[in-house]
Amino acid sequence: MKHVSLSGAFSAVALALGLAAPAVNAADFKDRTITVVVPAGSGGTFHIYAQLVARHLGKHVPGTPAVITQNRPGAGGVTASNYMASAAPRDGTVIAEINPGSVVVPLLRKVAFDPRKFIWLGTAAVRTYTLAVWHDVKADTLESHKKTEVIMGSSGVGSLNYQIPTFMNAAMGTRYKVIAGYKGGGDINIAMERGEVQGRGNFYSGYTGAQPHWIRDKKIKFFATLGPTRPEVAQVPRLVDKIEGDINRQMYKLLEVGFNVGQSFHLPEGVPKAQVEILRAAFAATLKDPEFLAEAEKRKVPIITQGYRKVEAIIAEAYDVKPEVPKKLADILGLKKK
Structure with missing residues (x-):
């Protein structure tokens, strides 16, 4: 050698x-x-x-x-x-x-x-960030989430999975109930499987790396993407395109730093x-x-x-x-x- x-x-x-x-x-x-x-x-x-x-x-x-x-x-x-x-x-x-x-x-x-x-x-x-709900959740679009409450799991106020849906409630009129306090993505995934929460924010590769069968078996439904794009979710609506108002766009830009x-x-x-x-x-x-x-x-x-x-x-x-x-x-x- x-x-x-x-x-x-x-x-x-x-x-x-x-x-x-x-x-x-x-x-x-x-x-x-x-x-x-x-x-x-x-x-x-x-x-x-x-x-x-x-x-x-x-x-x-x-x-x-x-x-x-x-x-x-x-x-x-x-x-x-x-x-x-x-x-x-x-x-x-x-x-x-x-x-x-x-x-x-x-x-x-x-x-x-x-x-x-x-x-x-x-x-x-x-990495590309996604918002998704469990496969049996009927409210699976951004528009439907303005009418129906959806329970989202989060690891705390410093995380994107808390910040993004909370911001969306104020800027877009969605009705997410964010449950914080999970220790990390693994615990949120378990909560989704148990039905404790109905959805979450996560990097797309967070699923390919930790729960690839969720994508393969269509266990989750993506309803929005953020950050860099990737071909697997190219047809999913981009959240930035749905945000209206200058101050809302500026706040979104700050969140996008992550x-x-x-x-x-x-x-x-x-x-x-x-x-x-x-x-x-x-x-x-x-x-x-x-x-x-x-x-x-x-x-x-x-x-x-x-x-x-x-x-x-x-x-x-x-x-x-x-x-x-x-x-x-x-x-x-x-x-x-x-």
Whole structure:
């Protein structure tokens, strides 16, 4: 087997990214354990993406550290982000996946984190978002949901599956009853099967990765899509086309930030530059790793990447917003920023 030095590999990746080559020091991570924080419970694709990164990142980090996952569910990802901002070690041994919907929460209410201060590594995937109901629900169109109450499952106010239907109630006159508090997508899926809830918001690949038989067996009916498009749901109405009124469109644009950020990973503020450069290069190498890509394909989750600079730019643009937009959205979502 041909041996490739880690330092050479890192230099090549760093140059390809336009970064200065990190000063590789295996002692920084040798015999250490890196933890990847999952902003949800197990059973959904947030957990799958974190698992994929954890399974393949270590071999690209000098010192070949062990990498594990740790679930920190709660408040639609806010619990995990608060932890990263206030308590996570600042030595490069803790990485977190963001819940995309939580990116704009600091604009809406007081929390402990500011995504602009996180040190971004990049994005594993940007994904199409869908709204769907269980197959036996007769009210299965946007128009019918203005007349009939539909119970939607959610993991909390920081999640898109809470924000989107709640916003739709105010902006479009739908009648969703949103039940929050589930630990993650896996628990919401169980609730749908049990009949506790009738529908949910979820990434399309959330079904292909965790419940592919639901699509195959037509267990769910899609009634709207958001974010990037994909051919399998091209005929399903686009929510953005149904929203009327300038202020409503501006609020929707703010909510859509989560789809553009996607399944991004970050470090807490304050990690030394040398460790940041090592981990950014390792993350980029992981996303190109043939074994990582093969496992993602096997688990039926897309890998559509973007670099950390793109994530930073998306978040910076989102926070450059007229104050009345997040204020009105916060009012709709029942949040107060103190």
